[in-house]
Amino acid sequence: MAVRRGLSPLKTQVPQTAVEWCDEHFFLPEGSSQIPGRWATQPVQKAPLNMMGNDAINIITVQKPTRFGYTKMLCGALWYLGVHKKRSTVVYQPNDALAKDFTVNEINPLLPVVPAIQAAFPDWSLNNENNTVKKKVCTGFSIDIKGAESPNNFRAITKQVVIADELGAFSINGGEGDNIKVLLKRIQGASFGKAIFGSTVVYSGDVIERLMLEADCVFNFHLPCPHCKTMQALEWGDKDSAHGMKWDNSLVGDEAKSQSAHYLCRNIECQSAETKGRIEYRHLSRMEDRGRWICEKTGIWTEDGLSFYNAVGNKVRAPRRVGIKCSALYSLNLTEGWIELVREWLDIKGDPDKLQAFINLTLGLHFDPVNTRRLDHQVLLDRREQYKAQVPNDVVYLTCGGDTQDNRMEGYVWGFTADNRKYMIDRFVCMGDPRDPEVEDAVVEFCARTYTRADGEVIRISRVCWDLAGHRAEVVYKLSKRIGLLRFIPCRGASSYGQPVQTMPMQVNKKTGTYIVQVGTDTAKDIFYADIEVPLNEQRAVHLPLDGRICGEDVCKQLVSEIRKPKKTKQGVVFVYDNEGRRNEALDCFNYALAALQVSIEKFSLDLSSFKTEKNVQMAAAASFADLGKKLGAQ
The missing domain is CATH 3.40.50.300 (P-loop containing nucleotide triphosphate hydrolases)
Incomplete structure (x- = not known):
């Protein structure tokens, strides 16, 4: 043996x-x-x-x-x-x-x-x-x-x-x-x-x-259409593409739309034929049996990865360095076929994280982040609208994001609806050294403001997140203790990208005697820049008031001051936000106001859909504060 x-x-x-x-x-x-x-x-x-x-x-x-x-x-x-x-x-x-x-x-x-x-x-x-x-x-x-x-x-x-x-x-x-x-x-x-x-x-x-x-050759899998035999690599496409993955958008509901999933052949003549160029998932296995891996750069192709041929069919040497690209469109292991991919796509609904996951993991492609081009601030100026009251009827919760500079304190009030629309409500600016008692008193007075909704209900700012990084942090800590540790919360941007909108500890910081919220500013900016392009009558839309004091040209410029730019790191190229020296306080304050909302949702079980009046909001806030010891271990 x-x-x-x-x-x-x-x-x-x-x-x-x-x-x-x-x-x-x-x-x-x-x-x-x-x-x-x-x-x-x-x-x-x-x-x-x-x-x-x-x-x-x-x-x-x-x-x-x-x-x-x-x-x-x-x-x-x-x-x-x-x-x-x-x-x-x-x-x-x-x-x-x-x-x-x-x-x-x-x-x-x-x-x-x-x-x-x-x-x-x-x-x-x-x-x-x-x-x-x-x-x-x-x-x-x-x-x-x-x-x-x-x-x-x-x-x-x-x-x-x-x-x-x-x-x-x-x-x-x-x-x-x-x-x-x-x-x-x-x-x-x-x-x-x-x-x-x-x-x-x-x-x-x-x-x-x-x-x-x-690589000498980069191969994509080309399949023959079952109707016209045209060879083509499967592509997802978009609503304007002449070919690719399609579904019937006239149907009601995402599930009905996904059930109509099919692939449209790239051959225009095939689309005009009796079959209308419609390729079903059931055709895929037979198409792949006849498929070829083709390098579009060189024309070299192979069917089995062993023998290679040039564009005219003559046998050539195997390339020494090869690349392979593919997507889940070719998978024969999909339980429901292309239906589940379309369902996954329809579920994205503008969420940038879901979109990136779909592009990276399902399509196997690099994700080119949105916001690599600066939006024209005129778009925001033209988007402004006249509210019927200080606060529109469907706003159920107000938060504030604040920023401290060496010569002023500045804050923005944002209102949120049950269907995740966002309204800019108010703006506060107090010039002067933040350490001056008059400036501090002005911030306290601002945080105590109340607003009247269109239906007559009075609503107040429920929670505030105020930036402490870089400018007069001691003033922000002092204000938190004066206004309320869990109503006025110091915050700072997270040190790394891809963090949640808010991360709040369960106990006060022993050194400062306050809570300190970490804000995933890039995540918050992704949300703002995605939602600012949502039509005003749809969920998640961002609403701006037609009021020069609150939202004038300078504020609109600040809201679109940042773009994503590539940055080389040890892990490779990442896209980071850069304001290129432009003022961005209005955008920063939105980030903090959104973080304040998320604190309420994640730490105090806030359910916006259950709030209809200020009375409900005040009752929920009172219940939240009564439960502080259990929720956060406040001392």
Whole structure:
């Protein structure tokens, strides 16, 4: 037995492609797969999986969506390269914790169910130095699984194959220069060195986009229309697109609309035919059987990832560096087909976070943030309207956002409705040193103001968030203690992007004796800039008063003072807001007023839909303050 095991690396195997090997030997285990059982390579997966195992291809980069089966393909290719070709591999995940998760959730569950792995891995059932979460030592090859955050994990590692999963989350420079160069050093000198890079993507300008630009060919999957046979890559499109994903917008309700989901062929003549160019999800499997992966830059194409042809059909060498782009539109694992993708799209309803998730994860595309162009302030001036009273009838809750400068205190009152519309109600400016008692008294008086709704109800400002960063923070703390710790709350912008609109601690700050709210200013700005473009008669719309004292030209300029600009960081390119030196107090104060609303909703169970009159609001506020000890541990 020992001799047989020692000679097993010399055993001759019938050559197989990655797809052939996986279809014969690979299994999807219970618990880590949606559909457990024997692996069957789907048409959309054949060329990418074969490219992962093709010795002629040195670097393959996959810009992956969800529902593509990439992780399972990666595991199949990993074991194919090891078991069938005796290639040692190092797998990098963004950090050590994710590396461990990859072993526990993806690699280890395969060991008891894949006999081909067991035959090449004598210690598969043991817990010893040959079988750990970081290393698998098999007969004739080994697999290392490491995190990419530590430079030590790149040292003294030489393999035939390097895999970087979720490469977009890696640092661009881990301390030893360009991480791509560092990764490729792991396979330098190998006879059939191969790098497999895969990742979901976020913003343009990331490392995946760079690798795609450096690739010899970037392939998209083109399918023949079942009616006219026109080859085309599936695209989502939009309402103005001549082809792409479509649904019947005349139907009532999102569910009815999503049930009508279909794809419209790009051939105009096909659209004019009896079939109207309508492609159904049931056609997809047969279309993919006849599909081709085509590089639109070079015209080179392949059907199986093994043989490559130029635009006129002559066979050519396989490209050394390839890129693969795909989307969930090609997935054959959708329970309800394209219906569920359209349902997901209709659920976005202008939410920028949901939109980004759909673009990044479902379509597998980079998300180009909105607000990279400044909105003309004249649009806001023209949008202003004459309110029937100080506060429109449907406003049920008032908050205030305030800003402290060296020479003034400034605040804006915003009203909110049950359906999330926003009304600018009032503006406060008091010139003078904030430390002067007269200025402080003016802020106190302002926060005590009451307003009359169109129906005659009197409504007051329920909660205030006032910026303390950079200017006279001690004055803001003093005002909080004077007006009320939970009615007037000091706040500051969060130190990192992508934070919630508000994050409030459960106890007062021991140093200041007040609560301090962290405001996700970029998230709040995303909301404002998305909602300012919503028509006035729709939910979420932003309303501005036709009143020069409250909302004149200068205020409108401040509200649209910021745009998103690309910024290089260690993690890649991110888009950050920049006012480019313009005044932005009005926008900042909206952020703080929105944070004050969210504090009320998230910390005091505010339900705007249940408020109809000021009496309800005052009763709810009283109940909230009575419950402070339980809610926030106030002292």
